[in-house]
Amino acid sequence: MISRLVEQSRRPDGLLGRVLLCTMGLAHRRLTAWGLEQVDLGADDTVLDVGCGGGGALDRLSQSVTDGHLHGLDLSRTALTKARRMTQADDATVRLTQGTVSTMPFPDERFDMVTAFQTHYHWPALDTDLAEIYRVLRQGGRLLIVGEKVKLQYHLEDYETTTATADLLDAVGFSESETVDHPEWLCVIGVR
Numbered sequence: 001m002i003s004r005l006v007e008q009s010r011r012p013d014g015l016l017g018r019v020l021l022c023t024m025g026l027a028h029r030r031l032t033a034w035g036l037e038q039v040d041l042g043a044d045d046t047v048l049d050v051g052c053g054g055g056g057a058l059d060r061l062s063q064s065v066t067d068g069h070l071h072g073l074d075l076s077r078t079a080l081t082k083a084r085r086m087t088q089a090d091d092a093t094v095r096l097t098q099g100t101v102s103t104m105p106f107p108d109e110r111f112d113m114v115t116a117f118q119t120h121y122h123w124p125a126l127d128t129d130l131a132e133i134y135r136v137l138r139q140g141g142r143l144l145i146v147g148e149k150v151k152l153q154y155h156l157e158d159y160e161t162t163t164a165t166a167d168l169l170d171a172v173g174f175s176e177s178e179t180v181d182h183p184e185w186l187c188v189i190g191v192r
């Protein structure tokens with residue numbers, strides 16, 4: 001059962017996936033709000049939420065990014081269907097794309113900010129996936145990674161600490177990285 005839940009968290013699908021997306025949406029609300037408090041967002045920014053799941057972060061982002069462009073990317077069609085309902089917006093306002101962080105269908109330097117909530121520990125190859133995010137960020141653009149430390153300990157032994165994650169961002173080429181302390185949650189911000 002645990003492995004089924006882990007698999008669903010990695011790529012929600014079908015009825016169980018829909019139930020899990022609702023549960024995650026509620027469970028991740030505080031963490032998402034806290035993460036977004038750590039960055040300044042411009043009303044006209046272009047922002048991508050990678051692994052957007054059921055759209056909780058996009059919904060919050062839409063309160064700050066009122067004149068910009070929001071994009072959500074996720075592996076799971078089930079998640080994107082939920083995200084479309086959650087954001088209550090059409091494709092011109094919040095653009096949703098099914099795909100993987102490893103090869104994103106976006107041009108170089110497209111985004112002012114990329115966010116990733118409770119997802120980076122599921123990605124197939126964190127170093128090259130971060131390099132792909134670096135590619136789509138404009139110069140000076142920021143990556144915000146937020147996740148529960150307990151999930152990192154379970155899924156991502158090599159990068160379970162904020163320091164190790166920040167070091168990886170430096171190795172990928174980010175010009176600066178900042179970490180925010182929290183007893184339960186990891187938050188690392190990289191500047192391209």
Ligand SMILES: C[S@@+](CC[C@H](N)C(=O)[O-])C[C@H]1O[C@@H](n2cnc3c(N)ncnc32)[C@H](O)[C@@H]1O
Nearest residue numbers: 010011028051052053074075076100101117119
């Ligand atoms: C635990 S859920 C978190 C969803 C949402 N960010 C939240 O905080 O509620 C992880 C999400 O990341 C997505 N995901 C996992 N691997 C991915 C990848 N390689 N590329 C894009 N999305 C991915 C999953 O489909 C799933 O919707």
